[in-house]
Amino acid sequence: MKTRKSVLILLSIAFIIALAGCGKETKSEVKRFEIMPTALLELENGGIDAVVGDSPVILEYIKNNPDSKLRSFHDDEFEKEFYGIAMRKEDTDLHELVNEGLAKIKANGVYDKIFNKYFGDGTDFVVPESDNRLNKTYKVASDMAYAPFEFISPSGEPAGFDMDLIRAIAAEAGFAVELVNTNWDGIIPSLISGASDMIISAMTITEERQEQVTFSDPYFEATQYVVVKEDSDIKKLSDLKGKTVGVQNATTGDFAITKYLGLD
Secondary structure (H helix, E strand, O other), X not given: OHHHHHHHHHHHHHHHHHHHHOOOOOOOEEEEEOOHHHHHHHHHOOOOOEEEEEHXXXXXXXXXXXXXXXXXXXXXXXXXXXXXXXXXXOOHHHHHHHHHHHHHHHHOOHHHHHHHHHHOOOOOOOOOXXXXXXXXXXXXXXXXXXXXXXXXXXXXXXXXXXXXXXXXXXXHHOOEEEEEEOOHHHHHHHHHHOOOOXXXXXXXXXXXXXXXXXXXXXXXXXXXXXXXXXXXXXXXXXXXXXXXXXXXXXXXXXXXXXXXXXXX
């Protein structure tokens, strides 16, 4: 009799615990990484459920790492975004110089050749060196771990779409650039402090950033992509609720998914 009562008591406790657990949703989590490749490796290794990042960077990684067994998708919940070159608000002459140079390389076809090199058929194009007729060298900060926009080449030189773009603008406008590899978290402080004069680093133009810096005219359009393992059951953005999502810290992907999951 005592045994039967004990069993009933245990079953009642188990039932109460089960009821208490009903209706509880698994909490969503955003896990932040210093650089995007680390987030994608964590996904490959099963440490997180998905990664959110800029579409060109995501597609480039999957293309260059076919054994990663990752797939990506876009969701219309994510808005289009535009990249700009950041400068200090007070440097109005530089704003004008950069925008004029950008407009000229778009008009003369140089921009298209650079774009085609990285996002088209891959035809090589070497940007001509600036003659520096203005006798002015500007320090340009970039977080060079974000291929195909900015990365370090096998020879140890800054390379990528952004690097070629700013070199082309400099050549057209007549100034020189010194490209400085700068950690993303410190990239805007480096500009504000005067350690750099510009930032070109696939940086999305946002209202929050415009409170601190001025941007050039937009030079690239992108959106956010979600990356998951090929066998994942995550098919749409809403499937990320209750999951652990990796992002590069303080990027647009970080802001977008944090807001979507209600974690801001």
